[in-house]
Amino acid sequence: MPKNNRYFRIMIDPKLLRGSLDTIILKLLDEHGEMYGYEITQKVKEITAGEIKLTEGALYPALHRLEGKGILTTEMRSIGNRMRKYYRLTESGQEEVVQKLSAMDEFIKSIQLILNPKIA
Amino acid sequence: MKHQESLSKEQIQKIFDFTRQKYVKYYDVQIELVDHIAEEIQARRAQDPSLSFDDAMYQVYKSFGIFGFSKVQEEKVKQIEQYWGKRIGRHLLSYLTLPKLLMSIGLTIGFSLVTRFIHALHWDLSYAVLGAALAYIIWIIFTVRKIKSKTQKLHSNGQRLLSVDAFVAATTMTLPIGASLLNVVSFTSDSTLIINIILPIIFSLLTILTYCMIYDFPPMLEADIRQRYGHMDLSDRKITVA
Structure with a gap:
């Protein structure tokens, strides 16, 4: 069993992440304006000091799903010898961010009430 | 931060080939x-320069x-x-809402005059239905073949355009639905209802569908290709689908 000390790091259970993936993507795009897929994976890794690693197999389907819903829009740009696809929020995407963040905040508070009733 | 060496054009091409080998057939995903x-x-080679x-x-x-x-x-x-x-569905539905609805109603009235005229001449209308069904089925086969052959030219070596395939799937799916409209006639034996209302509506819906397939849908795909794949060199491909 991994421990949270200087030699072992508790990695976050991917099952916990599954429901939060859209919120993470939307929040990052809200903060950074536009990002490409690889950049999102690296930013998440950097912010969480490697605690959360977004897998490519989960990230791209999520980006495509959000694009299909009209929450994200894309733009292709040339970067030397290849093309790069940038994602950014649409107008409805910006509204979605507010809703998702508020829902996530409520969820975290409720979980804390269950896990740490004394502190909460 | 360690220096990251950019990949060469040949290496980028090798990655493209690799994705194709792993069954990624669409350019949209490959890119x-x-x-x-x-x-x-x-990034990995910057961390470990000995890595090939x-x-x-x-x-x-x-x-x-694993997937x-x-x-x-x-x-x-x-x-x-x-x-x-959604785009095809919304476009077809626009003929059932204002202002295009007026045109659809006008067309239905026109067909109603024709069916009533045929009936007044004591001709058997079932021949008209049979003839329309036959003509429509022949037209379906011809149109599907035409769309497929024209759009095939839009894909080039190893670069299959997903939007083109999805367009073909969505448009050709509407054609059998059109043919099945003629089945509605079999649900009633009320000849007045069939002559005055049902047949004129079916004929006008088939006409609208045919019109859209010939005049409305192809420019929609052409515009989509220009917008979606505008960054590609499409000079060797004939974008005209109509």
Whole structure:
């Protein structure tokens, strides 16, 4: 069993992440304006000091799903010898961010009430 | 921060070929995967300069999990198919809402005059229905073949355009639905209702569908290709679908 000390790091259970993936993507795009897929994976890794690693197999389907819903829009740009696809929020995407963040905040508070009733 | 060496044009091409070998047939998906893999290869080789390009590429592929690239392609196909399904559906529905609804009503009245005239001459209307069904089925076969052959030219060597395939799937799916409209006649034996209302509505709906297939849908695809794939060199491809 991994421990949270200087030699072992508790990695976050991917099952916990599954429901939060859209919120993470939307929040990052809200903060950074536009990002490409690889950049999102690296930013998440950097912010969480490697605690959360977004897998490519989960990230791209999520980006495509959000694009299909009209929450994200894309733009292709040339970067030397290849093309790069940038994602950014649409107008409805910006509204979605507010809703998702508020829902996530409520969820975290409720979980804390269950896990740490004394502190909460 | 360690220096990241950019990949050469040949190495980028090798990644494109690799994605194709792993059954990523659509250019739309390939282009995004290639950029991601290239970035990750550069980062891994910056960390470990002894790592070969091929080994780094394989390591990146493995990091996509047991489903590899297929899950990424699957979601993208779903997204573009839904996009065309909605666009085609919304366009057809626009003929049932104002202002185009007036045109549809006018067309129905026109067909109603024709069916009533045929009936007044004591001709058997079932021949008209049979003739319309036959003509429509022949037209379906001809149109589907035409769309497929024209759009095939839009795909080039190893670069299959997902939006084109999704367009073909969405438009050809509406054709059998049109043919099945003629079945509605069999639900009633009230000849006055059939002559005055049902047949004129069916004929006008088939006419609208035919019109859209010939005049409305092809420019929609052409505009989509220019917008979606505008960054590509399309000079060797004939975009005219109409």
